[in-house]
Amino acid sequence: MKEINYKKVNNKKKKIIIVSIIIFAFLILGIGGYLFYNSKKLKVNLVSDRVVNINDEVYNNDYIKNVKNGTIISDKENVDTSIIGKKKIVLKIKNYFNNIEKFTYDIDIVDREEPSIDYRDRLSTTEGVEIDLLDGVKVSDNSNEEIDVTIEGEYDFNNVGEYELYYVAKDSSGNIKKEKFILEVTKKKEIAKNISNDSISYFTTSKGFKGYTKNGITYIDGVLIVNKTYSIPSTYYTGDITSETRSNMNKMFADAKALGLNIYLSSGFRSYNTQKIIYNNYVSYDGKEVADTYSARPGHSEHQTGLAFDVNQVDDTFIGTPEANWLSVNCWKYGFILRYPNGKTNETGYKYESWHFRYVGTELASKLYNNGDWITLENYFGITSQYNY
Numbered sequence: 001m002k003e004i005n006y007k008k009v010n011n012k013k014k015k016i017i018i019v020s021i022i023i024f025a026f027l028i029l030g031i032g033g034y035l036f037y038n039s040k041k042l043k044v045n046l047v048s049d050r051v052v053n054i055n056d057e058v059y060n061n062d063y064i065k066n067v068k069n070g071t072i073i074s075d076k077e078n079v080d081t082s083i084i085g086k087k088k089i090v091l092k093i094k095n096y097f098n099n100i101e102k103f104t105y106d107i108d109i110v111d112r113e114e115p116s117i118d119y120r121d122r123l124s125t126t127e128g129v130e131i132d133l134l135d136g137v138k139v140s141d142n143s144n145e146e147i148d149v150t151i152e153g154e155y156d157f158n159n160v161g162e163y164e165l166y167y168v169a170k171d172s173s174g175n176i177k178k179e180k181f182i183l184e185v186t187k188k189k190e191i192a193k194n195i196s197n198d199s200i201s202y203f204t205t206s207k208g209f210k211g212y213t214k215n216g217i218t219y220i221d222g223v224l225i226v227n228k229t230y231s232i233p234s235t236y237y238t239g240d241i242t243s244e245t246r247s248n249m250n251k252m253f254a255d256a257k258a259l260g261l262n263i264y265l266s267s268g269f270r271s272y273n274t275q276k277i278i279y280n281n282y283v284s285y286d287g288k289e290v291a292d293t294y295s296a297r298p299g300h301s302e303h304q305t306g307l308a309f310d311v312n313q314v315d316d317t318f319i320g321t322p323e324a325n326w327l328s329v330n331c332w333k334y335g336f337i338l339r340y341p342n343g344k345t346n347e348t349g350y351k352y353e354s355w356h357f358r359y360v361g362t363e364l365a366s367k368l369y370n371n372g373d374w375i376t377l378e379n380y381f382g383i384t385s386q387y388n389y
């Protein structure tokens with residue numbers, strides 16, 4: 001009985017030991033398995049700075065420092081960085097156990113670039129004339145958002161002066177671009193004043209002659225004046241040389257013909273628009289500065305008055321011909337003046353034109369003839385011939 005009891009006790013101990021061993025074995029296996037699994041677990045290390053400028057070229061694997069226990073199987077792909085904000089990137093990675101895992105990470109898309117402004121650095125207007133300072137100004141930015149431009153600085157269209165102003169463009173990320181420009185407000189030109197309806201202004205020249213400008217047309221001592229200082233409106237149109245000019249011209253030509261000279265009209269009345277075409281054509285050949293020495297700007301040509309004309313060969317080959325010589329000493333008898341005499345460029349604004357004559361009537365013409373030493377209209381009246389624009 002006692003022995004049996006002993007055996008029973010012994011069996012119970014054995015059972016406990018076996019169970020303990022089994023539990024311990026599972027525990028070891030469990031821990032070992034866990035440790036093993038853990039050591040083979042997929043680990044992805046990312047680059048810490050994942051801030052990208054908008055529209056930069058970035059690839060989906062650019063921010064992976066290294067991968068432990070796995071291989072990226074996603075193809076290398078461009079990431080769309082056109083929108084500011086957080087951007088999710090998903091990569092497929094094959095882990096140690098040949099299973100495919102999805103790995104997700106974020107990058108920050110920001111805009112650090114200021115917009116750029118396409119503008120003109122100098123604008124100009126006449127006092128009292130408002131212009132749109134934003135006209136033609138274009139802004140572009142690396143983000144495709146609409147960006148407004150504002151103007152910084154003070155200006156006044158009614159006050160003559162130079163204003164230093166800025167175009168300011170700001171994008172939604174707070175990047176600011178500033179560009180300096182100048183607004184020039186200039187004094188109203190005399191011409192603009194003269195053109196205004198029924199305006200009349202009186203003046204006295206430096207030599208004491210009384211003159212006036214009415215509706216853009218200037219008379220001094222009753223003589224219509226057109227030169228570089230004094231213009232006539234584009235609407236001034238006689239269509240032909242005036243009848244008085246023509247009859248005196250014809251008489252002059254006939255008298256010359258009787259002496260065996262051949263003088264003929266080569267250019268008479270020219271409209272504003274014709275002069276514009278001629279002048280612009282010269283400018284395209286010679287440039288404005290040179291063209292201004294021999295061709296009048298539209299509105300500044302005596303040919304538009306119907307009181308002036310050119311004869312024969314309209315260039316320097318006419319100088320010294322019997323016809324030119326005869327005209328220069330006889331034209332005044334018919335009321336004409338040699339309008340642009342030799343050596344008087346600083347007075348008339350034009351080089352010597354042996355072929356260009358202007359009707360002023362015999363009284364004034366004889367004074368200007370001055371026994372062969374031609375006095376210019378400008379010198380006689382005491383006026384200038386200079387463009388003021």
Ligand SMILES: [Zn+2]
Nearest residue numbers: 303309310356
């Ligand atoms: Zn001419």
